[in-house]
Amino acid sequence: MAEPPRFFWDSAGHAHTNALHWEGFPRLLWESLQVFGYTKPPPYDGVEYDEEDVPRCRVKMTIPPHPTLSLWSPIEVNVIGHRLADTFEAAAIEAIHTFCDQHPEEVAGYPIGLFPAMDSRDPEWTFRVAYCDHLLGTLAGETLRTAVRFMSAQYRYQMLQQHGIYRLTNIAQGYRNQVGRQNTQIEALQATITAKEEDITQREETIQHREEQIVESDALITQRDTVIDFLQEQVHELNLNLGQAIDHINMLHEQPEQPAANEPEDDEEEDPEEVEGVSGIDSEHGDPVLSPYHSSSGSQSSVGNLDDF
Template structure:
């Protein structure tokens, strides 16, 4: 029986969902958790925001304490991405990686167990050496179908990342063009200021020269007045 997606927004603008309404890492994660007798799918808390002009999204998600396995502690992830969908996918993928690394023996034999051989922090996503003891359970057809699902979801996630990266590149190029125009405007303003400063300096020099001429004229007038007063005596 399918679990409702249970999508809603809270008053603070956070999206809450179990993200089970599309074929992606959240659904694969929940199917794997359900096989380990978890009773409730993880809930994703997503919020979008602007930071320095760049659209971003933060997703928090927790796998709760296992219903009866006390040693299986909660797993919490906090992922920042570009949009809600790709960030939820990234959070689920990181959770799969953490879950597999915390329970390597339990996931052996399941397609999800292969994720313990993948490091999500490795930009090349290289598949590391598969443990010798890892054997997919069930028929070959079922194992192949499960593996193909994970591969298809991985491909879809890469497309989301590529789309998000393209948007970020466009934003960066837009900021660069704006900054370039502003630099050009600043250079023009600086040239204009320099030109006006030169004009002001030339006018100040002219004023100083005129003041010198006035002082000389005043001195001559004073000298002549002195001579006139002497002659009048």
């Protein structure tokens, strides 16, 4: 009974199928497996993704264990391709190679045994090709039909790969153009950076000159600060001296004035007596008559004689 095609997507975005929707290597593999007693076609699990903006596809395909032959272990292949269609084909091709390598004697009696090996010098494959006369008897028609189908599948696979290569070529061309534009931008940026560096160099020289001026100004300010400190010390000393002088003046103003010393009473009493004596003399002898021959010296001596009284 033919297995119906199956295809569905899971929640993670993986495609699950038996890849029997078209004539290709997955269908040829399944028909060959049926000859050896397999009851279920191998499932394919594929997912498409972008790797560095390049579309890629990863497919895992598993040939299940043989239902009756326990020594026939399952076969699992993992293939990277461009899209799901070509990667399903590549997974089936690799599975056919692996199946023929694991069961060389069993496949020798069927057309699948003539499937090209990965290495044309493979002794098992060259032996099967050299002794394939038994396939030209009753199996001649089946062998011819299988060979034609293999060639058709191979052509389809090559077309899928060619489409993938065309797409990669377009992507590469786009990247090349983008890289060219980016290189032009980089050159322009480098020129801008060079101009900026020259400007920065000039500004650094200006800054260095300004720093030297600042150092000189700092030295001058330090000298002036020293002079100012010296002058402030002198002003402080002068203020102290001024304060002391003001205190001394205030102290002098606060002292009371001393009265003049009184003359002795005897002197005060003697003066009237002397005056009275003189008056008496004058009154007894009368007013003196000044002679014209009286000299001034005589007058002075007579006046001096008054002191004798």
